[in-house]
Each structure stands twice: as C-alpha cells, then as structure tokens.
Amino acid sequence: MAVERTFSIIKPDATRRNLTGKINAVIEGAGLRIVAQKRVRWTRAQAEKFYEEHKARPFYGELVDFMTSGPIVLQVLEGENAIAKYREVMGATDPKEAAEGTVRKLFAESKGSNSTHGSDSPAAADREIALNFRLDEIVG
Numbered sequence: 001m002a003v004e005r006t007f008s009i010i011k012p013d014a015t016r017r018n019l020t021g022k023i024n025a026v027i028e029g030a031g032l033r034i035v036a037q038k039r040v041r042w043t044r045a046q047a048e049k050f051y052e053e054h055k056a057r058p059f060y061g062e063l064v065d066f067m068t069s070g071p072i073v074l075q076v077l078e079g080e081n082a083i084a085k086y087r088e089v090m091g092a093t094d095p096k097e098a099a100e101g102t103v104r105k106l107f108a109e110s111k112g113s114n115s116t117h118g119s120d121s122p123a124a125a126d127r128e129i130a131l132n133f134r135l136d137e138i139v140g
C-alpha cells in the first residue's frame, strides 16, 4: 500500500454545531494526518463546479444550497490508503446506513446534511485537491 492524499470537507451542518475538532479527532484517531486545512465559505459557482458530476441529479440544487449555507473546512488528509480509508472512516452517505463509530453515524443529521465529504477515487482526489489548494498550502 502506498501513502496517498485525499480531499475532505467538514460541511456546514458540522461547522454550525461546532464539531470541527471532534471530527478531526476521529480523522487523526484513524491514523490520517491533516496536511492542509482552511475554513472558507464557498460561492455558488465554486460549489457548482466542485459537484458538477452530480449536475443531472435531482438533489443537485439542494446540495449547492446546502454547501453554500455556511462555513466549511477544506482539508487534505495523508496516510496509507488514505482515499479508501477516509471513505470508511466517514461511513455511508446516509447516516441511517452508516456503521457504528463512523463520522456520519456519530454526527450526520440526514443524507443531505451529512457532515463530511471525502474523495471517492485517486482521480477525484487529484481534481478536488487541485481545485481547492495551492501546492504550497499543503505541508506533509
């Protein structure tokens, strides 16, 4: 297995409830290192571009509304097998289906308001990191 980087977002439902530190504790407890982090508020254009693969889905408008509804924390996580590992640490998209101990089981409110994003493939991780961080903002 190789050391990889993945892209993570702590979503507006989680920043609103002051859960950034608790989610970071789960991330670090799983052995992933936070090698870049910044708190921002996305414009609609930024959210639309980030989620453009979902443009045709019925929940796209709601997703863009939600992701621009408050501050978010953008992160790059590094570790062995980081992409698959963080998907496991997050749990299923719908917290009702998420395994015990996962971030979404612990903290998510609903399928839409689900506290975290994590890249789902190496190509997605590369694209999502490049969209959100300059190289000199990532310190491994």
Ligand code: DAT
Pocket: 054, 059, 062, 063, 092, 093, 111, 112, 113, 114, 116, 117, 118, 120
């Ligand atoms: P994931 O974030 O687990 O990779 P996804 O890529 O299928 O899930 O969808 C992106 C986000 O869109 C997801 O985190 C929450 C929202 N979403 C997905 N399916 C939804 C649905 N049926 N209703 C409302 N929001 C949904």
Ligand code: MG
Pocket: 120
């Ligand atoms: Mg996804």
